[in-house]
Amino acid sequence: MRSAMDKKWRTVPGLLALLGLVGLLSACDPQNISELEEGVSTEADVRERFGAPEAVWDGEDGAQIYEYNRQPAGHTNYMITIGPDGKMAALRQVLNPRTFAQVQAGMPMETVRRMLGKPMKITTYPLKRETHYDWRYFESPGVGESKVFTVVFDSDLRVISTMSTRDPDLDRGR
Structure with missing residues (x-):
């Protein structure tokens, strides 16, 4: 019978491999982005360079928005809009800070x-609700200093x- 410690150590290589993969994906992003052109590149082009999206959101007028998440290790989340014609309409x-400024009191979490895409971390404080x-x-x-943007939600x-x-994490030597 394996101990809990054995199980923990078996997962560490897997975790390190996953973190390495996230780092490689993030490093490939500038190359992949440079190969895509708004109004020209197709959904297939986007999927070929970025893979399957983390989530697909309904956009305006029949568009779909593909979420490509680089959290928790990265510093980016991409939203790529595929128009109803199957072509990439936007890559953001x-x-x-500009997007963060759009988050307003009273907004539902889903919005x-x-x-912003999937967060790096979700923490619940039951006593504070x-x-x-x-x-x-x-x-x-x-460039610049790594920061964390936090949105506080009520119950x-x-x-x-x-x-x-x-x-x-900068203070912990990361």
């Missing part, structure tokens, strides 16, 4: 999730407040 990196969603990002694209999963802080 949504983890940035925030569609705007709050849930915090965190996303890691760079203040300036690809009905409606936005109470938002904040940005220095990435606490």
Whole structure:
């Protein structure tokens, strides 16, 4: 019979491999993006370069929005819009101060999730009746200090407040 410690160590190589894969995917993003052109590239082109999306959201006028998440290790989340004609209409990196400014008190969690993609971490504080969603990002694209944007939700999963802080993992030598 294997101990709990044995099980833990069997999963560490898998976790390291997954983190390495996320790093490789993030490193490939600039190359993949440079090979795509709005209004020209097709859904097949997007899937060939980025793979299957994390989520697919309904957009306006029959468009679909593909979410490509680079959390928890990365600093980006991409939303790629595929128009009803099957062509890429937009490619946006949504983890940035401009998008964060659109998050308003009272917004439902689902709306925030569609705007920002899957968070890096979700923490529930039962005594405070709050849930915090965190996303890691760079203040300036690809450079600068790593930060964390937090959206605080009430027990009905409606936005109470938002904040940005220095990435606490930087203090742990990450």
